[in-house]
Amino acid sequence: MTGTDVEVKGNRRRTVGIIGAILGVAAAGVAAGVATERYIVNRSKRGDDVYADEEFGVWDFDEELTVTTDDGVDLHVEIVDGPDGEPGKQQPTLVFVHGFCLDMGTFHFQRKALQGKHRMVFYDQPGHGRSGRLRKGEYTLDALGAGLRSVLQATAPTGPVILIGHSMGGMTIMALAEQVPELFESRVQAVVLISTSAGKLDQVNFGLPDVVAKFRRPLLPVVGIAGPISSGVVDRARRASTDLAWLLTRRYGFGTARPSPALVSYVEKMNTTTSTDVIARYLRTLYTHARLLVLGPLRRVPVLLICGDRDVLTPLTHTREIAAVLPEAELVVIDDGGHVVMLEHADEVNEAIEGFLKRVAAS
Missing domain, CATH: 3.40.50.1820 (Alpha/Beta hydrolase fold, catalytic domain)
Known part of the structure; x- marks a missing residue:
């Protein structure tokens, strides 16, 4: 084995090690993010809720x-x-x-x-x-x-x-x-x-900094094309990230600091029922x-x-x-x-x- 071969193998090991470290950090970040979401949601849902017993979506009609x-x-x-x-x-x-x-x-x-x-x-x-x-x-x-x-x-x-x-x-x-x-x-x-x-x-900047909001418009054609192709994948991800969806619904749907958790859940259910393709x-x-x-x-x-x-x-x-x-x-x-x-x-x-x-x- 030549010195060059040893050097190449060493570089590969280092590359694999770096990738592994990056994936490990990413996985830890995702896990921490999910844990944080759940903590915030659980904390938000504790306490009295005036609509806890409300039968949302149940009505009479003729x-x-x-x-x-x-x-x-x-x-x-x-x-x-x-x-x-x-x-x-x-x-x-x-x-x-x-x-x-x-x-x-x-x-x-x-x-x-x-x-x-x-x-x-x-x-x-x-x-x-x-x-x-x-x-x-x-x-x-x-x-x-x-x-x-x-x-x-x-x-x-x-x-x-x-x-x-x-x-x-x-x-x-x-x-x-x-x-x-x-x-x-x-x-x-x-x-x-x-x-x-x-x-x-x-x-509309949706309450985001202008530097972030300005990127929405150029992405519209991409979203429109990708919608039918990737909607199934995205919809599964949306269903899996229910805690994040709940937090986003509370952030963008409501103005009060502590809205009814049952009410937020009701709106979040309507939001996530609408498919990514339709959106x-x-x-x-x-x-x-x-x-x-x-x-x-x-x-x-x-x-x-x-x-x-x-x-x-x-x-x-x-x-x-x-x-x-x-x-x-x-x-x-x-x-x-x-x-x-x-x-x-x-x-x-x-x-x-x-x-x-x-x-x-x-x-």
Whole structure:
């Protein structure tokens, strides 16, 4: 064996040793990270929880149906009957439209508070909850607007309606207004927009430092391509990292320092139920959403805007931009409210909505 051979073997051993050390450190880091996550989650879940016994996702309904959209997606729809209207006066149907990575369960507390007082319609948007998925291509807000129109035709073909949208649900209502503005002259009686945006979502930093947030946009094409290929792997990883998912849900969904652990778990379950493939195929339409200049139809009806002052996903500044375009709109800011403010501060949001509905009825 030559001196060169001995040197090469020595280098290999050193390389293997370095790689082994790196892997060992990485493994220790992962283990420590998992242990830290579990410690934080367990500590967060200790103590009294006002919603510990709440049956989230369990509701009564009077009719269940499937509405198929123009692009072939089956939407799961539930109808809750209201009281008999006054003679000669038809009561409006309230139609609730949920946000991204959520489902109709987003309106859990509004459904409970308004049951028996109003006829209500709830549905899961494409790729969410119990609705079907798009077979190919990307999801678009234009298609979501058309899907809302299909739900209206199937569940409330005549009479007044009031549209209530959260986050992407609010954007869906904006898309409908752009497509069918005459609806807001004839049938849409009022609109409630909760924690939503009319555009510039690509500029939101999610509470991250700007130097980190600026890398999101160049990654969008990569995410879009990788979504269908790697979604199974990523989804398994998401299910395995439930503690991390719980912590991220608490960080980005809520504004209070110690939200209800049961409530965080409920939202986290909705988030992780939405597949990575669906998420990837929605990103482009959300980041390119720009409807601030086409909100004209909403000026024809009463509008209620609700947003938490600690929403990092659709910040309060976005709601204020909508209010500037709709100067007659009512604006309610919820202190310590995060993105799922209608769950986190249900009583305040319910009070705002019910008061608004009474004023609309009186006018």
